[in-house]
Amino acid sequence: MDKDNSLKLTNMKVLVVDDERDMQTLFEQRFRKEIRKNEMDFAFAFSGEEALTYLSQHVHEAVLILSDINMPGMSGLELLRHIKKDFGTPPPSVMMITAYGDDENYKQCMDCGADDFLTKPLDFTMLKEKLKMIK
Amino acid sequence: MFLEILIAFFLIFHLRKTLRSFNPDPVWDQRFTIAMYAIAVLGLLEFLLRIEYVTKWIWHLLLLLIILFSFNKKELFSTRITMYAVLPLVVLGFLRDIIEVSTTKLYSDIEKYIDYAFPVAITWMIALLIRSKKQHKALLAERKKREEEEQELRQMTERKAELESVVLERTAELLTQKEELQHALSDLKSTQAQLVHREKMASLGELTAGIAHEIQNPLNFVNNFSEISIELTDELLQEITKLSVSEEEKDNLFSFIKDLKNNQQKINFHGRRADAIVKGMLLHSRKSTGQKELTDINALADEYMQLSYHGLRAKDKSFTATMQTQFDNSLEKINIIPQDMGRVFLNLFTNAFYSVTEKKKRPNSLNGSENYQPVVTVTTKRLSSALGDRVGNEGREVEIKIRDNGMGMSKETLDKIFQPFFSTKPTGQGTGLGLSISYDIVTKIHGGQMNVKTKENEFAEFIILLPA
Numbered sequence: 070m071d072k073d074n075s076l077k078l079t080n081m082k083v084l085v086v087d088d089e090r091d092m093q094t095l096f097e098q099r100f101r102k103e104i105r106k107n108e109m110d111f112a113f114a115f116s117g118e119e120a121l122t123y124l125s126q127h128v129h130e131a132v133l134i135l136s137d138i139n140m141p142g143m144s145g146l147e148l149l150r151h152i153k154k155d156f157g158t159p160p161p162s163v164m165m166i167t168a169y170g171d172d173e174n175y176k177q178c179m180d181c182g183a184d185d186f187l188t189k190p191l192d193f194t195m196l197k198e199k200l201k202m203i204k
Numbered sequence: 205m206f207l208e209i210l211i212a213f214f215l216i217f218h219l220r221k222t223l224r225s226f227n228p229d230p231v232w233d234q235r236f237t238i239a240m241y242a243i244a245v246l247g248l249l250e251f252l253l254r255i256e257y258v259t260k261w262i263w264h265l266l267l268l269l270i271i272l273f274s275f276n277k278k279e280l281f282s283t284r285i286t287m288y289a290v291l292p293l294v295v296l297g298f299l300r301d302i303i304e305v306s307t308t309k310l311y312s313d314i315e316k317y318i319d320y321a322f323p324v325a326i327t328w329m330i331a332l333l334i335r336s337k338k339q340h341k342a343l344l345a346e347r348k349k350r351e352e353e354e355q356e357l358r359q360m361t362e363r364k365a366e367l368e369s370v371v372l373e374r375t376a377e378l379l380t381q382k383e384e385l386q387h388a389l390s391d392l393k394s395t396q397a398q399l400v401h402r403e404k405m406a407s408l409g410e411l412t413a414g415i416a417h418e419i420q421n422p423l424n425f426v427n428n429f430s431e432i433s434i435e436l437t438d439e440l441l442q443e444i445t446k447l448s449v450s451e452e453e454k455d456n457l458f459s460f461i462k463d464l465k466n467n468q469q470k471i472n473f474h475g476r477r478a479d480a481i482v483k484g485m486l487l488h489s490r491k492s493t494g495q496k497e498l499t500d501i502n503a504l505a506d507e508y509m510q511l512s513y514h515g516l517r518a519k520d521k522s523f524t525a526t527m528q529t530q531f532d533n534s535l536e537k538i539n540i541i542p543q544d545m546g547r548v549f550l551n552l553f554t555n556a557f558y559s560v561t562e563k564k565k566r567p568n569s570l571n572g573s574e575n576y577q578p579v580v581t582v583t584t585k586r587l588s589s590a591l592g593d594r595v596g597n598e599g600r601e602v603e604i605k606i607r608d609n610g611m612g613m614s615k616e617t618l619d620k621i622f623q624p625f626f627s628t629k630p631t632g633q634g635t636g637l638g639l640s641i642s643y644d645i646v647t648k649i650h651g652g653q654m655n656v657k658t659k660e661n662e663f664a665e666f667i668i669l670l671p672a
Contacts, residue, residue: 190424
C-alpha cells in the first residue's frame with residue numbers, strides 16, 4: 070500500500086532547463102525532502118538543445134518543464150515552441166522563468182503557450198505551492 | 205506830360221505788384237492803390253483844367269520820390285532795375301523843365317541836346333524794362349522753384365516723420381522679436397541640456413540595470429544556498445542528538461554548528477541587503493516605477509545614513525566619523541517615493557562623509573584645529589509654511605537638514621553642484637550625477653525644495669523641504 074502510493078507520487082517528473090549549472094544543486098537541495106520521499110523526480114538540462122534531446126529520449130516522462138528564457142543558443146521561448154508543437158498530446162506543462170518580469174516578456178511567453186510565468190529570484194515556497202496544484 | 209503820368213502810374217502799379225508777390229503788406233498795398241487813384245484824378249484834372257505848368261512839377265517830384273522811396277525800402281530791392289530804367293527819362297524831364305523855367309536862353313541852347321537825349325533815355329528805359337521783365341520772370345521762376353523746394357522739403361519732412369514712426373514701430377517689433385528669439389534660444393538651450401542630461405541618464409540607467417541584472421543572478425544563489433544551509437544546519441543539529449556520543453562531544457559539535465548557522469544567517473542577511481540595493485537600482489532604472497507611499501522619513505534618513513557610512517567603512521577601514529541624528533519624533537509619515545528619496549539621502553550622506561574624510565586627510569594646519577573631529581548631522585523638523593500650501597496640505601512641510609563639518613564649498617563650486625556631470629571628486633570617483641539627480645527627485649518628483657548653505661573649509665548643509 071505504502072509502495073503503491075509512493076509509486077503514484079513519482080509521476081511528478083520535472084525537467085529543469087537553465088544554463089546556470091548551480092541550478093541543479095539548488096533544486097536538488099531545495100526539494101531534497103520531496104526527492105527523498107520520491108514525491109518528485111528532477112532531471113536537468115543546461116541548454117534548450119539538451120532539453121530537446123532529453124525529451125526525445127524520455128518520451129512522456131516529464132510532466133513539467135521549468136525553463137529559463139535567457140540562455141545561450143536556443144532561447145527558452147524557442148524551446149517552448151518546440152515542446153508545444155512536437156511533444157505529445159497533451160504536451161507537458163511548461164513554466165517559464167526569467168529575470169525580466171516585464172509585461173512584454175510575460176505576453177510573449179503566454180502567446181507561445183507557456184502554462185505559467187515566474188520571475189527570478191525564484192520564490193521556492195511559491196513554486197512548491199504551484200507544483201502541488203498541478204499534482 | 206502824358207508820358208510822365210503813365211510812368212508814375214506804372215511805377216506805383218509795379219511797386220504794388222512787387223510788394224504783393226514778394227512781401228504782402230496790406231497797409232502799403234492800400235497806400236499804393238490810393239496813390240494810383242490820386243494819379244489818375246490828378247492826370248484827369250490836368251487834362252481838363254490845363255494846369256500843366258503846376259502839375260508837371262508834381263509829376264517830377266512824385267517820380268523822384270517814388271524812385272527814392274523804392275531805393276530806400278529793402279523789400280522793393282527787386283524794383284531797382286525798373287527805377288534805373290525810368291531814371292534817365294525822369295531826370296531828363298526834370299532838368300529840361302528846370303532849365304526852361306530858369307533860363308530860356310540856356311534852354312534854347314541845349315533843347316536840341318535834350319531832344320536827342322530823350323530817345324536815348326526812352327531806349328534805355330525800354331531795354332532795361334525788358335531786362336527787368338526777364339529778371340522778374342527769373343525771380344518768379346526762382347521763387348516758384350523755391351516754393352516747390354519748400355513744398356518738397358515739407359513733404360520730405362512729413363515723409364521723414366512718417367518713416368521715423370515706421371522705423372520706431374519696426375524697431376519695437378524687432379526688439380520684441382529679438383526678445384522672443386532670445387527667450388526661445390534659452391528655452392532651446394535648456395531643453396538641449398535636459399535632453400543631453402536625459403540621454404546620459406538613460407544610458408546610465410541602462411548600464412545600472414544591466415549591472416544590477418548581472419549581480420542579481422549570483423546574488424540569488426548566495427541567498428538561496430545560505431537559506432538552504434540554515435535549514436541543513438538545523439537538520440544537522442537534530443541528527444546529532446540521535447548520535448550516541450558523549451554529551452560533552454555533542455555540546456562541542458552544537459557550538460560549532462551554531463556558529464556555522466550564525467554565519468549562514470549573516471551571509472543571508474547581507475545577501476538580502478545587497479538584494480535590496482540591487483532591486484533599488486533596478487527600480488530606479490525603470491522609469492517612474494516608484495510609487496509614492498507613506499514613509500517614515502526619520503527611519504529612511506537613518507537607514508541611508510548607516511548604509512552610506514558602512515559603505516565607506518567597507519572601502520576604507522581608517523574612515524571614521526561621528527553621526528548625529530536630531531530627529532523630530534512627532535513627524536508623521538509623509539507621502540514620498542522611498543527608493544527615490546533614499547537615493548537622495550544616499551547621495552547627500554556619501555558626499556558629506558566624503559567631504560569630512562578629505563578634510564581629515566589634510567594637514568591639521570589647514571583645518572585650523574589640531575584635533576579635527578568629522579561630524580555629519582541629520583536633522584528633521586516639521587515646519588509650517590508656504591510650500592505645503594502650494595500642494596494643498598494645510599501649509600505643512602518637513603525639513604531635512606544634512607550637515608557636515610567638512611571642506612565646504614567655494615562660491616564657484618556652489619553655482620555648479622546641481623549641474624549634471626559636475627564633480628569635485630577625482631576622475632573615476634564621482635559621476636557628477638548624484639546631486640543633479642537628487643535635485644530632480646526633490647523638486648520635480650516630490651514638489652519640494654533643495655537649498656545649500658556652506659562656508660568654505662567649515663561646513664556644508666543641504667536643506668530639503670518636502671511637502672507633507
